[in-house]
Amino acid sequence: MQGEIMDIGLDNLLGETARIKVEGYRFVTISCVEINEIRMELLYHFDRNFQLKHLRLSISRDCRAPSISPVYFAAFLVENEIQDLFGIRFHGLTVDYDRTLYLEKDVKTAPFCKFAVVEKSPVCEEKTP
Amino acid sequence: MFTMTSTILRNLLKEPATRRYPASVRPSFEAARGEIRNDIHVCTFCGVCAVKCPSQCITVDRKAADWSYDPSACVQCGVCAEVCTSGSLQQARDYRKPVRKKELVVLKGATTPPKHSDPPVTG
Amino acid sequence: MTRTIIPFGPQHPVLPEPIHLMLTLDDEVITEAVPAFGFVHRGLEKLVEIRDFHQMIYVVERICGICSMLHAMCYCQGIEEMMGIETPPRARFLRVIWSELHRMHSHLLWLGLFADSFGFESLFMQFWKIREKILDIDEATTGNRIIVSVNVIGGVRKDLTLEQTRGILSELKSVETELKRLETTILNDYTVQNRTVGKGVLTAKQAYELGLVGPTLRASGVMQDARMLKYAAFDDIAFTPVVETDGDCYARCKVRFREVFQSIDLIRQAIGKLPNGEIAVKVKGRPDGEVTSRVEQPRGEVFYYIRANGTKHLERLRVRTPTFANVPALLTMLPGAGLSDVPVIVLSIDPCISCTER
Ligand code: SF4
Ligand code: SF4
Numbered sequence: 001m002q003g004e005i006m007d008i009g010l011d012n013l014l015g016e017t018a019r020i021k022v023e024g025y026r027f028v029t030i031s032c033v034e035i036n037e038i039r040m041e042l043l044y045h046f047d048r049n050f051q052l053k054h055l056r057l058s059i060s061r062d063c064r065a066p067s068i069s070p071v072y073f074a075a076f077l078v079e080n081e082i083q084d085l086f087g088i089r090f091h092g093l094t095v096d097y098d099r100t101l102y103l104e105k106d107v108k109t110a111p112f113c114k115f116a117v118v119e120k121s122p123v124c125e126e127k128t129p
Numbered sequence: 130m131f132t133m134t135s136t137i138l139r140n141l142l143k144e145p146a147t148r149r150y151p152a153s154v155r156p157s158f159e160a161a162r163g164e165i166r167n168d169i170h171v172c173t174f175c176g177v178c179a180v181k182c183p184s185q186c187i188t189v190d191r192k193a194a195d196w197s198y199d200p201s202a203c204v205q206c207g208v209c210a211e212v213c214t215s216g217s218l219q220q221a222r223d224y225r226k227p228v229r230k231k232e233l234v235v236l237k238g239a240t241t242p243p244k245h246s247d248p249p250v251t252g
Numbered sequence: 253m254t255r256t257i258i259p260f261g262p263q264h265p266v267l268p269e270p271i272h273l274m275l276t277l278d279d280e281v282i283t284e285a286v287p288a289f290g291f292v293h294r295g296l297e298k299l300v301e302i303r304d305f306h307q308m309i310y311v312v313e314r315i316c317g318i319c320s321m322l323h324a325m326c327y328c329q330g331i332e333e334m335m336g337i338e339t340p341p342r343a344r345f346l347r348v349i350w351s352e353l354h355r356m357h358s359h360l361l362w363l364g365l366f367a368d369s370f371g372f373e374s375l376f377m378q379f380w381k382i383r384e385k386i387l388d389i390d391e392a393t394t395g396n397r398i399i400v401s402v403n404v405i406g407g408v409r410k411d412l413t414l415e416q417t418r419g420i421l422s423e424l425k426s427v428e429t430e431l432k433r434l435e436t437t438i439l440n441d442y443t444v445q446n447r448t449v450g451k452g453v454l455t456a457k458q459a460y461e462l463g464l465v466g467p468t469l470r471a472s473g474v475m476q477d478a479r480m481l482k483y484a485a486f487d488d489i490a491f492t493p494v495v496e497t498d499g500d501c502y503a504r505c506k507v508r509f510r511e512v513f514q515s516i517d518l519i520r521q522a523i524g525k526l527p528n529g530e531i532a533v534k535v536k537g538r539p540d541g542e543v544t545s546r547v548e549q550p551r552g553e554v555f556y557y558i559r560a561n562g563t564k565h566l567e568r569l570r571v572r573t574p575t576f577a578n579v580p581a582l583l584t585m586l587p588g589a590g591l592s593d594v595p596v597i598v599l600s601i602d603p604c605i606s607c608t609e610r
Contacts, residue, residue: 001542003544029555073583074580077580102289112295159392162396181307206401
């Protein structure tokens with residue numbers, strides 16, 4: 001894959017994103033990949049002068065991830081999409097559609113997941129900094 | 130004012146940009162990807178087309194020697210005709226005519242004569 | 253002053269596709285705009301689980317009709333990179349020719365729709381008349397008007413004969429003359445200027461921070477065009493992105509209009525340098541690993557993230573389409589604009605909702 005990849009955790013995600021923004025990167029997108037029944041992977045892609053930079057965050061399915069939309073406003077759309085399609089919830093979203101961006105209100109499943117899970121309220125929150 | 134006059138004159142003298150469709154029909158281009166036709170007497174029922182078709186609208190039953198195709202699910206990509214091992218599957222230049230209801234095209238090989246109303250066309 | 257909420261869309265005369273905007277108005281001025289999607293979501297990314305990686309070419313083409321060729325090209329380039337396939341030079345030039353034809357017909361479509369958004373219907377008709385010529389070239393050379401399906405992994409499926417390239421060049425000549433005739437209207441007409449100049453202004457800093465792409469970003473003065481990545485044959489073709497600095501709807505219109513001429517020039521260069529030889533190489537094996545791929549679509553940079561695991565089905569295909577990146581611009585541009593400018597501003601990002609929702 002083109003560009004440098006960096007592994008990050010839930011606690012330094014926002015810090016890294018803010019640093020990347022200061023370095024003058026443009027937000028490209030977030031890709032969500034389902035790894036297995038428990039783990040999901042979020043890849044944050046950034047670009048500066050056609051040099052890509054990726055942050056790789058491994059997250060448990062029932063964890064809430066912090067939203068990077070306060071840093072990069074444009075991220076709200078893709079985070080809402082991931083909420084809809086993969087069922088990972090984000091907190092601190094600037095515009096939260098609450099899983100109704102693509103889905104109907106009463107849908108509780110995550111249509112893009114291979115392992116069917118019915119939504120329940122997230123059990124673990126990341127430690128408050 | 131002068132530009133307007135020249136535009137008016139040009140528009141009056143030129144033929145219209147559109148055609149009166151049912152009365153004048155432009156012939157299809159040579160490369161146009163139209164209807165899929167199978168010459169069932171040549172088909173070997175190998176099933177390659179069914180595997181390669183991206184919209185999975187072809188089914189081949191080797192034992193019963195029948196080849197069926199769902200024209201309303203077909204995306205006219207032409208992959209099946211490209212991969213056909215016997216050359217029996219051809220893509221015609223012309224598009225299918227509109228139909229009133231969705232129908233499968235079922236072609237029976239060898240023993241029984243084709244059911245499809247159009248006679249199969251050889252390339 | 254009363255506060256009113258007006259729903260804009262999902263079915264609106266100026267929008268060919270369904271997007272819904274909830275507009276909060278203070279008298280005539282918009283104070284807040286919240287977009288809503290989900291009317292054409294098809295879940296095409298999920299199809300990787302049942303279609304193999306060759307069949308996916310035809311699926312990604314159908315993400316969006318207007319950029320179909322460029323979606324397939326981006327996907328194929330990604331898989332080629334993953335599998336270490338070197339495409340023959342002729343295939344790379346042919347890809348440039350067809351992709352630029354696509355850009356032309358997309359921009360002409362947009363110019364027409366844009367003229368229509370402020371009620372200039374005869375201009376709309378003229379642009380679409382010219383666009384028909386490009387579609388005829390597409391059909392004569394590839395077999396289809398819009399979904400050209402020419403890309404395969406390892407090259408292209410169709411070749412251009414010498415007569416065909418001559419035909420393209422002579423058609424382009426007449427397209428160019430007709431477009432020149434419209435230039436004064438679209439760029440200098442009082443009506444057009446009145447409706448577009450100073451509307452929906454985005455500064456370069458704003459545009460960059462919102463992560464915008466394509467003409468929307470270039471109209472704000474940021475030189476960012478994925479063709480500068482020199483994919484396909486762009487390393488052999490002279491190319492400088494079209495940039496405007498005003499950042500309003502008029503500047504976006506100007507960028508797209510000038511890009512049509514640029515595409516004509518690029519096609520001429522590509523045809524002039526078209527090398528002889530193979531158009532595709534045989535592909536063996538299965539993709540494995542992960543890769544990102546980018547190309548410049550008419551609406552901006554498209555981003556593919558592909559992850560494969562050595563089987564014939566990919567593990568994940570993620571598509572970030574240009575409109576998806578441009579939607580946040582609406583939330584910034586609309587507040588403060590008048591209600592009558594909403595169609596013009598919404599169209600100025602060239603929204604493609606099928607792309608956005610996939
Ligand atoms: S043209 Fe394409 S979609 Fe139609 S039957 Fe052939 S392979 Fe399938
Ligand atoms: S690939 Fe050709 S020969 Fe084989 S089943 Fe299809 S039509 Fe028949």
